[in-house]
Amino acid sequence: AQSVAQPEDQVNVAEGNPLTVKCTYSVSGNPYLFWYVQYPNRGLQFLLKYITGDNLVKGSYGFEAEFNKSQTSFHLKKPSALVSDSALYFCAVRPSPSGSARQLTFGSGTQLTVLP
Amino acid sequence: KAGVTQTPRYLIKTRGQQVTLSCSPISGHRSVSWYQQTPGQGLQFLFEYFSETQRNKGNFPGRFSGRQFSNSRSEMNVSTLELGDSALYLCASSTPGLATTGELFFGEGSRLTVL
Numbered sequence: 001a002q003s004v005a006q007p008e009d010q011v012n013v014a015e016g017n018p019l020t021v022k023c024t025y026s027v028s029g030n031p032y033l034f035w036y037v038q039y040p041n042r043g044l045q046f047l048l049k050y051i052t053g054d055n056l057v058k059g060s061y062g063f064e065a066e067f068n069k070s071q072t073s074f075h076l077k078k079p080s081a082l083v084s085d086s087a088l089y090f091c092a093v094r095p096s097p098s099g100s101a102r103q104l105t106f107g108s109g110t111q112l113t114v115l116p
Numbered sequence: 117k118a119g120v121t122q123t124p125r126y127l128i129k130t131r132g133q134q135v136t137l138s139c140s141p142i143s144g145h146r147s148v149s150w151y152q153q154t155p156g157q158g159l160q161f162l163f164e165y166f167s168e169t170q171r172n173k174g175n176f177p178g179r180f181s182g183r184q185f186s187n188s189r190s191e192m193n194v195s196t197l198e199l200g201d202s203a204l205y206l207c208a209s210s211t212p213g214l215a216t217t218g219e220l221f222f223g224e225g226s227r228l229t230v231l
Contacts, residue, residue, distance in 0.1 A: 103161045103174070104161070
């Protein structure tokens with residue numbers, strides 16, 4: 001069975017500093033990995049995905065993620081954090097190619113707080 | 117283009133009652149999936165529908181059910197409510213092309229409180 005782990009419940013970073021939100025995964029076969037963001041009292045918004053190709057994936061709002069197969073990681077990054085980036089971030093994995101693409105397995109979430 | 121619309125946004129029920137939640141997907145999206153979000157269990161997949169057929173179901177008891185109509189709108193129902201059913205219920209829609217790579221469009225959710 002596939003799974004993702006987000007080892008940090010909370011990440012605090014000063015505005016203007018780079019940010020990293022960590023995610024590790026466990027899947028059989030090639031992983032399909034995703035990052036979603038949730039603002040208070042809102043649904044989830046898609047940020048970016050890794051399917052295949054370049055290990056550095058660029059997404060919305062200046063975010064990017066680095067896929068590292070040897071470390072089974074897919075960390076979310078941004079060079080310069082904004083206060084408006086403060087939100088709950090979820091890493092997710094799609095099940096095996098034979099499984100449904102709509103049945104994502106989500107991590108537990110990381111609350112990012114950007115301090116002014 | 118309108119996003120995914122979920123109604124009602126907030127509701128309060130008592131134990132033993134039943135509830136029906138509605139989801140209207142983005143126009144042209146034929147797939148709808150449902151997730152439950154709680155502080156303790158996080159985001160958990162409930163079920164998905166495509167072309168009025170349930171394609172997959174998560175590990176939830178039979179009290180949780182759903183359906184999809186010919187216009188792709190979907191409803192989920194929870195019968196005999198328990199305190200533990202208090203959660204944010206999220207609906208997500210997708211198209212076959214996007215669904216292949218797992219990109220889902222979520223509504224803002226229906227927050228259910230069971231007293």
